Amino acid sequence: MDLLKQRILKEASVLTSDVLRLDALLNHQVDPELTMEMGKEFARLFAEEHVTKIITVESSGIPVAFTTAQEMKVPLVFARRKKTLIADPDSYMERVPSFTKGIVTDIMVSKQFLKPEDRVLFIDDIIANGDAARGLIKIIERSGATLVGMGVVIEKSFQVGARTLREQGIRVESLVRVASLDNGEIRFE
Amino acid sequence: MDLLKQRILKEASVLTSDVLRLDALLNHQVDPELTMEMGKEFARLFAEEHVTKIITVESSGIPVAFTTAQEMKVPLVFARRKKTLIADPDSYMERVPSFTKGIVTDIMVSKQFLKPEDRVLFIDDIIANGDAARGLIKIIERSGATLVGMGVVIEKSFQVGARTLREQGIRVESLVRVASLDNGEIRFE
Numbered sequence: 001m002d003l004l005k006q007r008i009l010k011e012a013s014v015l016t017s018d019v020l021r022l023d024a025l026l027n028h029q030v031d032p033e034l035t036m037e038m039g040k041e042f043a044r045l046f047a048e049e050h051v052t053k054i055i056t057v058e059s060s061g062i063p064v065a066f067t068t069a070q071e072m073k074v075p076l077v078f079a080r081r082k083k084t085l086i087a088d089p090d091s092y093m094e095r096v097p098s099f100t101k102g103i104v105t106d107i108m109v110s111k112q113f114l115k116p117e118d119r120v121l122f123i124d125d126i127i128a129n130g131d132a133a134r135g136l137i138k139i140i141e142r143s144g145a146t147l148v149g150m151g152v153v154i155e156k157s158f159q160v161g162a163r164t165l166r167e168q169g170i171r172v173e174s175l176v177r178v179a180s181l182d183n184g185e186i187r188f189e
Numbered sequence: 190m191d192l193l194k195q196r197i198l199k200e201a202s203v204l205t206s207d208v209l210r211l212d213a214l215l216n217h218q219v220d221p222e223l224t225m226e227m228g229k230e231f232a233r234l235f236a237e238e239h240v241t242k243i244i245t246v247e248s249s250g251i252p253v254a255f256t257t258a259q260e261m262k263v264p265l266v267f268a269r270r271k272k273t274l275i276a277d278p279d280s281y282m283e284r285v286p287s288f289t290k291g292i293v294t295d296i297m298v299s300k301q302f303l304k305p306e307d308r309v310l311f312i313d314d315i316i317a318n319g320d321a322a323r324g325l326i327k328i329i330e331r332s333g334a335t336l337v338g339m340g341v342v343i344e345k346s347f348q349v350g351a352r353t354l355r356e357q358g359i360r361v362e363s364l365v366r367v368a369s370l371d372n373g374e375i376r377f378e
Contacts, residue, residue, distance in 0.1 A: 029266045029302045032259040058248035059267065063255050070221040077218045078248065113218045 001041060001175040004153070005188055007034060008176065014184045018128075018159075026125050026153065027060045038175060039067025042123060042151040045173045046072075049148040051121045053077060053114070055140070057107055057132050064153055065123035072121075077113045079136055081105045092142050096135035107132065109139050116144030127152045127174070130161025137170070154178060157189055190230060190364040193342070194377055196223060197365065203373045207317075207348075215314050215342065216249040227364060228256025231312060231340040234362045235261075238337040240310045242266060242303070244329070246296055246321050253342055254312040261310075266302045268325055270294045281331050285324035296321065298328050305333030316341045316363070319350025326359070343367060346378055 011024040056065035069076035155174035177189035200213040245254035246268045258265035338360035366378035
């Protein structure tokens, strides 16, 4: 998506050689029109997949997952991050480390919103090491639903997340691939 | 919004006389079409206010805040909840208790996304005691931006949040007012 590349070059900044700051267009402030274009692109890419549900993990994936759901006319489920000590028998739960926050969180999806007959498209804003993605994919597997693939706005292809998922046979589509953030410079693939 | 009342009666459940479970349509699963209708209604209510920015607090307010931003063609900013010990000089931060979670969190907005010339519409999914709302309103005040009002999907009018804000002269518009959850029954105003 060329439009998105231009916006990243204009509005993102490189924090370290690992971390891209996307506050201005993805993680903190959101441009509805750009987000709508992203949703349309994911809907186009997965149009043949008979998707019944969009899923994401709160929070920054919610806007683009929402516009994808809007375009595909299916419900959106956002997995919750919980600080809880008690397992909820009505929920699927997975413990995942967070790359940027350096902490562990539990992500949770109610069993009533993921059924074996569901064909699920997982949408997220960024994939780095893919820890949260792996957690959510485990939840989808446990529910018996079919994961048709994952759409991610920005893939940091110098980190292992997307590659590992593809090696597992999961279709991962990214709108933009960042090959490197070395020397404070954003280099696309 | 009659459509919303019908959906609440059909899909929400009363957990206690204080807490309404809205997982199926607001906090965990979201219907894009219904959420679009909510955004249109807020855009209509605040159409004369020359809004330049929509603001909410992550996470469950994001979908409806997003559709309001879509309709009004302005950016959406979602305040982040942070677990941080260090104040960020580039951000406004307020500490707020959470009614449902029984914990204290810090909510944060980057200074670059709230400017004195902004006319801000605050959108949220639910108002109960209004603690998070008060924190975000303090942040808006500190930034010098103008708060044109608050739009809330569900007002629990038996709790003090919305009333307190109105007494402060803030315009609060709610799509649905729940007067009571006593005896496991949802009673609208």
